[in-house]
Amino acid sequence: MTTSTTLPAIVFTDWDGTVTLQDSNDYLTDNLGFGKEKRAEINQHILDGKQSFRDGFIDMLNSITTPFPECIDFLLKNVQLDPGFKDFYHWCESQGIPVIVVSSGMRPIIYSLLKRLVGQEAIDNIDIISNDVAINDETQEWNIVYKDPQSSFGHDKSNSIKEYLSTHGYDASNTPLLFYCGDGVSDISAAKETNLLFAKHGKDLIKYSIREGIPYTEFNSFAEILSKVQSIVAAKGANIDQFIENK
Numbered sequence: 001m002t003t004s005t006t007l008p009a010i011v012f013t014d015w016d017g018t019v020t021l022q023d024s025n026d027y028l029t030d031n032l033g034f035g036k037e038k039r040a041e042i043n044q045h046i047l048d049g050k051q052s053f054r055d056g057f058i059d060m061l062n063s064i065t066t067p068f069p070e071c072i073d074f075l076l077k078n079v080q081l082d083p084g085f086k087d088f089y090h091w092c093e094s095q096g097i098p099v100i101v102v103s104s105g106m107r108p109i110i111y112s113l114l115k116r117l118v119g120q121e122a123i124d125n126i127d128i129i130s131n132d133v134a135i136n137d138e139t140q141e142w143n144i145v146y147k148d149p150q151s152s153f154g155h156d157k158s159n160s161i162k163e164y165l166s167t168h169g170y171d172a173s174n175t176p177l178l179f180y181c182g183d184g185v186s187d188i189s190a191a192k193e194t195n196l197l198f199a200k201h202g203k204d205l206i207k208y209s210i211r212e213g214i215p216y217t218e219f220n221s222f223a224e225i226l227s228k229v230q231s232i233v234a235a236k237g238a239n240i241d242q243f244i245e246n247k
């Protein structure tokens, strides 16, 4: 166990559609699976509470029959990084602020994209807490392996944040400022665990935050997150309320 009471902050972030411009799972479903229309239908069922995120997501992934390594190659060719993320990550690194990816996606995909788009150094420094994948050696069939199969989200992000904090020796007396960056429905539970939620402009997470009364601040890119985090860290959190948009 390692403890540091001198860290200014910890940043937890969603991956798909937050650090990347395209959601890789949606991209695979739309282009290699049953397509955008059917995905939108399932998405609506999830939003309406008729189907859990966990089960709807499995239906989407089951429609993709392309072997997993080819899926990764396809994503490496097509998925782009938020243009401000590298600078954000390097500033955090220079300040000793950990950046942790908390994702409903599958680890090998996140790992490959992070390595290609940010570099080996990012792989060494950025923890990835996510779901995984199981590949059948003979048939090449693959299936998502949920981190928290009992959770309706498949990955309970709030639980992952709590686990991270407790295994790193943080409790109520020494927890630094906590930030969460996200764009979708699976980010809601995580948002409640942090001091400030960065919610992506025009995405579902904003609707949910308003509906659930979760304080948030909007972002369009990590360049905006960087300037707000710099300002909040400089003020040791005293100015956090200024940034909340749904007071």
Ligand SMILES: [Mg+2]
Pocket (backbone or CB within 6 Å): 014, 015, 016, 017, 018, 023, 182, 183, 184
């Ligand atoms: Mg997302």
